[in-house]
Amino acid sequence: MNSQQPTPAPAKLRALPLILLALAAVAAIALFLMPRGGADAPKGNLSGSAVGGPFTLTDESGATVTSDSYKGLWRLMYFGFTYCPDVCPTDTAKLAAGLKLFEAKNPAAAAKVQPLFITVDPERDTPAALAEFTAQFHPRLVGLTGTREQIDAVLKEFRVYASKVPGAVPDAYTFDHLAIIYLMDPEGRPVEFIAGSTATPEAIAQMLERFVG
DSSP states (O other): OOOOOOOOOOHHHHHHHHHHHHHHHHHHHHHHHOTTTOTTOSEEEOTTSOOOOOOEEEETTSOEEEGGGGTTSEEEEEEEOTTOSSHHHHHHHHHHHHHHHHHHHOHHHHTTEEEEEEESOTTTOOHHHHHHHHTTTOTTOEEEEOOHHHHHHHHHHTTOOEEEEOOSSGGGOEEEEOOEEEEEOTTSOEEEEEETTTOOHHHHHHHHHHHTO
16 A cells, blocks of 8 residues: 655745744834834834833943933934935934924923934944034934944834945945934933834924923
């Protein structure tokens, strides 16, 4: 009596459970990051989420700063890199313009807001490079850098995806990264985010009016 051997499943079918598991993991991360908005939402409430945490970095003057350095201040935060050709300067300009609108309407409350630009590219973004970059947008915007390990740690704390994309030559690389503006409260707790792609200065100013002033 011949025993019939089972036909092996095609490779694509065998890989299907792994693909589904990966998709489920991605969805879970998106929901964890933006529990009330969704990964593609233009804005969302972050109250109660696990975004943010302690950090130690270097500011554009070369001084060591920590998350406690900004305690008592609302933080308007963006993660990017100075070599970014379009998205980062555009989003940073929106952030700065939104803060200026808020300053014009409520200067006392605006003084309690600290804008921060945290690099995802510490290898090229030195304190001097950050100082030159931030000076183009707002006089109170502070750039932060650090070691690769310090930056990776703060990216993890703030749930910011950043992946290096090689260029034609070694120094011409770029980054794919999460482009959103975070508002953190004076205790460093997450309040709200606005997606950089859909943000407007008016929307940023309105967010500040709702929570800060």
